[in-house]
Amino acid sequence: MNYKDTILGLIFLALLVAIWHIATSLQLVNALFLPTPLETIQTLYIQLIQTQELWSDIFATLYRTIIAFILAAIAGITIGLVLGYSKLVHSSMGTAVDFARSIPATALFPLFLLFFGIGDEAKIAVGVWAASLIIMINTAYGVRYANKIRLMVAKAYKLPQLETFTKVILPEAAPHIAAGLRIALSLTLIVVIVTEMFIGTSMGLGHRIIDAQLVYRVPEMYAAIIIAGILGYLLNHLLQLAEKKVIHWSGR
Amino acid sequence: MLLIKNLNKKINESAILDNVSIECKEGEFVAIFGPNGCGKTTLLNIVSGLDVEYTGHVKINNKVVADAKCGFVFQNFHEALFPWMTVAQNVQLNSTTGKKWIEKLGLTPLASRYPYQLSGGQKQLTSIARAYAYEPDVLLFDEPFSALDYSITLKMQETVQKLWMETKKTTLFVSHDPEEAVFLADRVIVLSQKPGKIKKEITINLPRPRTAKTRMTKKFFELRNKVIEAFTK
Incomplete structure (x- = not known):
């Protein structure tokens, strides 16, 4: 820009x-x-600078989002590579993956509560679930639709299989992986904030939004919503910056 | 040395190559000229081991295709280089002699650039350096200059000739341009319309090095016309 x-x-x-x-x-x-913009900004000022009570919520949400995103990236990229590379795995797992990603992740939250309890684990787990599926599908797509001519070059020059994978297929898939990561990061933040609105949370932006709404402290609600927006915006930009550095060749 | 014997290739019962036999002697430069869809690219894919579904025999320096090394210069240079690798990394794809060829082709100032920072001609020079750096048994060119400017094409043809005269690598060069074929080759093989069949072989006995002047000589015209005649007949 x-x-x-x-x-x-x-x-x-x-x-x-x-x-x-x-x-x-x-x-x-x-x-x-x-509320008026002024009221909202005043609330933000009080909560961020005077009482500083909002910070612990911001960090709680940020922590859950980042942990969930990192775990999802590791799982999603690894499984996605296998899914894209192996025809057998793709034909046997493809439908299951398609079905799994069609389930709204938040619908699974009660299930995750059963498995992981009401602590951070359940919230992070839902985030991982939602994000890893997106990353997985994008990674697999990137591998499957790798440039045919460049694969031919690798084959004609008899590049060993492992090197073909690391030097050709992985970078070939990188732009698609990056796109998956970007969508997944936004989704992780959404899912984490939604789960924070449920039981078992004493901190987090989602918790603050729902609490403020329940007692009609509307300026506080808007303050938290704006902070959530800024958080999403900054995370997305950070990822885009990293993307431009790492896959500098993409789109040129 | 490259030996292709009774090569037949079919795709879904439709013949692509019909009993093609070609023998390139060690150090010979052979050009293949034919219409689009005559199986020129298929032929190179078979020789390089990219296509293994055929009948007939291919031997490269007395080795089967799987054991031989082919330096393949592809037609589509925009896609044939790896965009995440620098020029040097592209040239050294599967070899250790990259540096020598980067220097020889004048790519040293561009060595740390990426393909998206190169012109079309520079990209194809990188592809050629890659083919040589691989230390191949045989060099394969698939219409490498068809997407380049005419003036750049002329320069590239002279570069290819110069490298060949220095190295005497056995070369199979597919071309869709009769002048290019005559300018570069010791022998031009004219293929027919699909299915590809050898129509004629024309020996090009022009002295080397061939230059811009060679292209103006009567002998050059005669040979070029012979190629075109064999093509249209």
Whole structure:
């Protein structure tokens, strides 16, 4: 993104906040559902800087998201590589994987509670489940649709099988893996926040959002929602930066 | 030395190559010229071991295909290089003599660049360096310059000739351009429309090194016309 795009993006954002301000100050929207931007920012200021109570929630959500994402990446890439490489594995596991990813991950949360208890483990496990399936499918796709000509080059030059895998097939799949990771990261954050809204949570942005909503502390709810948005935005950008560095050749 | 004997290839009962026999002597430069779909690429794929479903015999330096080394220069240079490898890494794909060939082909200043930072001609030079660095028994070219500018193509042809004169590597060069075939080869083999069958073999006895001037000589025209005549007949 260049300098001009950044400016335009900020102007548009400011415009949205202005509309929000007008809508609330003219009382076009019930103040019970939507506080003014100022109130929301005040709440954010109090919770982030004065009482600093929001930080422990941010770190709790971030911790669960990152742990779940890393575990999902390890599992998803490993299984995805096998799934994409071996025709036998693909034809035997393909349908099961397709079915598994069709189940909304959050529908499985009660099941995971049974297995993992009400601690962090259950929340992380749902995140891992949802994210690893996406990464797995993207990785397998990347391997299966590796460039045919480059595979022919590796074969014509009699590159040993292991080297063909590490030097050709893995980088061939890398852009697809990266795309999977990006979707999976956003999904992990969503799933973690949703699970935090359920029992057994005393910390986390999801917990804070649902708590604030239950007692109609609406500005607090919006503050936590905005923080969740910023978190997702930053995580996604970090991953994109890493992606540009690692797979610099992609799309050129 | 490359020996192809009674080669037949079918895909779903439809014949692609019909009893093709070619013998390239050690150090000989043979060009294959024929219409699109005459099985030229199939022939190279069989020689290089990419295609194993055929009948007939292929021997390279008295070795079976599986044991022989072929330096294959592909037509589609945009895809045939590995975009995540530098020029040097591409050239050294499965060899240790890359450095020598990078220097020889004038690629040293580009050695640490990636393919997306190269022009088409530079990409194909990298492919050629890779083929030589592999220390192959035989070199295979599959219409390597068909997507390049005419002026660059001329330069590339001179480079190929120069390298061949220095190394005397047995070479099989598939071309869709009769002038290119005549300029480069000791012998031009003209294949027929599908199924590919040998129509004619024309010996090119032009002195080397052949230059831009050679292309203007009467002898060159005569040979080129002979190739075209065999092609159209």
